[in-house]
Amino acid sequence: MRLDIVNINKSFSEKQILHDVSFSVQSGKAMGFLGRNGAGKTTTIRALMGVFKQDSGQFLLDGKPFDPNKNRVGYLPEERGMYAKEPILEQLIYFGKLRGASRAEALKSAEYWIERFELSEHKKKKLETLSKGNQQKIQISQAFLTNPDILILDEPFSGLDPVNSQTLKDIILEFISDKKLVIFSSHQMAYVEDFCDEITLINKGKVVLSGDLKDIKREMRSNKIRISAQNFTNEEFINYLRENIKDINIGSDRHSAVVELLEGKSSNELLGELISKQVEIEMFSMYEPSLQDIFIREVGDER
Numbered sequence: 001m002r003l004d005i006v007n008i009n010k011s012f013s014e015k016q017i018l019h020d021v022s023f024s025v026q027s028g029k030a031m032g033f034l035g036r037n038g039a040g041k042t043t044t045i046r047a048l049m050g051v052f053k054q055d056s057g058q059f060l061l062d063g064k065p066f067d068p069n070k071n072r073v074g075y076l077p078e079e080r081g082m083y084a085k086e087p088i089l090e091q092l093i094y095f096g097k098l099r100g101a102s103r104a105e106a107l108k109s110a111e112y113w114i115e116r117f118e119l120s121e122h123k124k125k126k127l128e129t130l131s132k133g134n135q136q137k138i139q140i141s142q143a144f145l146t147n148p149d150i151l152i153l154d155e156p157f158s159g160l161d162p163v164n165s166q167t168l169k170d171i172i173l174e175f176i177s178d179k180k181l182v183i184f185s186s187h188q189m190a191y192v193e194d195f196c197d198e199i200t201l202i203n204k205g206k207v208v209l210s211g212d213l214k215d216i217k218r219e220m221r222s223n224k225i226r227i228s229a230q231n232f233t234n235e236e237f238i239n240y241l242r243e244n245i246k247d248i249n250i251g252s253d254r255h256s257a258v259v260e261l262l263e264g265k266s267s268n269e270l271l272g273e274l275i276s277k278q279v280e281i282e283m284f285s286m287y288e289p290s291l292q293d294i295f296i297r298e299v300g301d302e303r
Helices: 041-048 088-098 103-116 132-144 162-177 189-195 213-220 234-244 267-276 291-299
Strands: 002-012 015-026 030-034 056-061 073-076 150-154 181-185 196-203 206-212 224-229 248-252 257-261 281-286
Touching (some): 015 056, 030 041, 041 181, 103 132, 150 162, 181 189, 196 291, 206 213, 206 291, 213 291
Parallel strands (some): 030 181, 030 196
Antiparallel strands (some): 224 257
């Protein structure tokens, strides 16, 4: 499957929120849909889900107009909306039936996901009696009901402890390997890097970056080397480089120096120079920006 978001525009009260938003998502490849708060992510997803209609543009699934009511879609919104005073099993059955399943099918699916998230002992309890983390697991479960072909997850790891986070990671990876179409939105960049082959970055309602994450990182490497030394602390090493090595610009992260080569200086030349000065090299590798680096560069305040 291929989902194309094509030139989506949306305004509220004469204020335009989305400006020709376009990107594509392929089944079997998770798309990280990223942006700062208020960037337009939720507006785009709600238009896709038919919560309201876009002013212009279209959503296409394999080249045909996309109708969320005619496709199996699992959606976890950032704002949770289940029924606090209803038993969790019964309301999961209700959500399954809303998606077209029979009661028997909805019951089977609900019980599977309750067991998968280790909540069987709570299935007859009201949602409000569960801990915040367990409530989140029920919210997540409703997105997986009826084995959706398209999965849209907005901040799914919020409120989960490391054990439950790993369970959810395993489930998402299963959906990706089953060639499902996955759109994943989160401010937790480490999770996005775990799952997403592609990213789309939106800022102030406009797409500023979209494509294969590995390709984007490769393009942003520039002429930079990541270096650390065994006989210096990171701070000491950065000061040493400033005082002793020419034709470089020096930055850093928490554990290494990030060196940009200037004026034709090669990485081999730099390595030889450091070795000749008795620097005990611990790491010497091409610099690759993290997704957080990319995010801040593209949509940080300095932009």
